Amino acid sequence: MRSSSLRLAVCAAALVYLAGCDAPHSDERRADTPAQASQAAGEEKPTAKEASEHPSAATFPQGKLIDLTHPFNEQTIYRPTESEGFRLHRGPAGFTERGYYYSANRFTTAEHGGTHLDAPIHFYKDRPSADQVPLSKLLGEGVVIDVTAACRENPDYLVTVADLRDWEVRHGRQLVDVIVLIRTGYARYWPDREKYLGTKATGEEALSQLHFPGLDPDAARWLVEHRAIKAIGIDTASIDYGQSTHFPSHVLLCEHQVPIFENVGDMSSLPESGFDVIALPMKIEGGSGGPLRIIAIVPEKH
Numbered sequence: 001m002r003s004s005s006l007r008l009a010v011c012a013a014a015l016v017y018l019a020g021c022d023a024p025h026s027d028e029r030r031a032d033t034p035a036q037a038s039q040a041a042g043e044e045k046p047t048a049k050e051a052s053e054h055p056s057a058a059t060f061p062q063g064k065l066i067d068l069t070h071p072f073n074e075q076t077i078y079r080p081t082e083s084e085g086f087r088l089h090r091g092p093a094g095f096t097e098r099g100y101y102y103s104a105n106r107f108t109t110a111e112h113g114g115t116h117l118d119a120p121i122h123f124y125k126d127r128p129s130a131d132q133v134p135l136s137k138l139l140g141e142g143v144v145i146d147v148t149a150a151c152r153e154n155p156d157y158l159v160t161v162a163d164l165r166d167w168e169v170r171h172g173r174q175l176v177d178v179i180v181l182i183r184t185g186y187a188r189y190w191p192d193r194e195k196y197l198g199t200k201a202t203g204e205e206a207l208s209q210l211h212f213p214g215l216d217p218d219a220a221r222w223l224v225e226h227r228a229i230k231a232i233g234i235d236t237a238s239i240d241y242g243q244s245t246h247f248p249s250h251v252l253l254c255e256h257q258v259p260i261f262e263n264v265g266d267m268s269s270l271p272e273s274g275f276d277v278i279a280l281p282m283k284i285e286g287g288s289g290g291p292l293r294i295i296a297i298v299p300e301k302h
Contacts, residue, residue: 061276063299068181068233068265069115072291075191077237077263078113080199080206086114111289117281118239118260122288123250130287133259137230142277142296143167143178144270148185151213155198156241157184158216164223171273175223179277180232184213187235187266198242214241217248224256231279233261233294261292270296 070076076086086109093103111130112118120127128134145167151157159182168174189195198211213236220239223229232239232253239260240247253260261279276297282290 061297061299063275063297066269066296066298068267068294068296069292070187070190070263070265072107072109072114076109076114077191077193077196078110079237080197080202080210081204082110082113083202084108084110109291111284111287111291112262115261115263115265115292115294117279117289117292118250118254118262119281119287119289120254120257120259122254122260123247124254127254127257130281130284130290133281137259138280139179139278140230140276141178141273142181142270142275143171143175144181144183144267144272146183146272147213148183151184151186155211155213156243157213158241159213159219160216161219161222164219164227167272175227175229177228177230179230179279180223181261181264181267181270181277182215182232182234183267183270184234184236185268186212187264187268190263190265197237208243210237210242212236212238212242214244215239215249217252220249220252224252224258229258231259231261233264233279235264235267236262238262261294264294270298274299 072086073088074086078085087107089106089108091104091106095101112122117130117133119130119133121129145159145163147157147159147163150163164175186196194200196212199206199209201209213234215232215234217240223232236242238244238247238250239253239262240249250260259279277294278297279292279294281292284290
């Protein structure tokens with residue numbers, strides 16, 4: 001169906017509506033505000049109170065848009081045990097007998113590969129699935145925990161409580177009501193599987209060869225027990241480091257209903273604070289995750 005290739009775009013459009021902003025202009029001129037809309041319809045201008053209560057009164061973040069999403073294609077990285085990867089099945093493309101151009105494709109993919117969401121149900125029973133994650137957890141203020149220097153020295157580096165506390169000390173605030181993005185620097189290796197994962201091997205035997213940084217389980221526990229973050233993302237293949245076999249950071253975060261974003265793109269142009277994040281996954285009913293389009297909005301002052 002035509003709609004299958006447009007799901008992510010529909011999600012993005014829905015967010016724009018929820019944020020109270022106009023959708024992109026069509027060929028036809030549209031009113032910019034509720035007042036203009038009512039005037040165009042020949043209605044009376046709303047009072048100031050009515051206007052302030054209208055959804056379009058919400059202020060959408062302004063600034064530079066930075067895409068933190070890797071493209072989905074034949075080079076998209078999945079775990080070594082995922083044999084299929086991403087497949088774009090080309091459909092018709094060309095001019096129809098009626099004179100207009102038309103193209104439509106199909107795609108197949110595992111939920112967990114490329115830039116994607118881990119819904120809480122991924123690692124904890126009876127937790128929200130991809131379609132049940134509250135939108136409030138998928139957008140909001142972002143912060144960057146930059147551990148690139150440590151990760152250059154140690155591919156198995158675990159982000160510690162000390163790393164998180166160091167950010168708090170330098171910024172004079174706690175990690176509360178924010179989307180935490182961990183920058184290891186590994187996005188620069190995408191899509192080189194060997195550099196990104198530590199091995200280009202596939203299959204079960206490759207799992208023991210995985211080497212990339214992740215979040216220390218003690219740090220995950222500290223975040224869920226002593227702080228209150230909205231979500232957490234990382235620019236590696238997993239929130240648990242490559243050598244993990246029991247995935248304790250996944251379990252802790254999912255138990256406490258913290259959405260996880262994995263394979264996040266290049267964060268090098270992001271400040272450590274003072275920007276907004278929008279992370280909209282494909283809304284797969286009952287899904288344990290799914291492809292994610294994640295962007296940052298950085299104010300021009302940065």
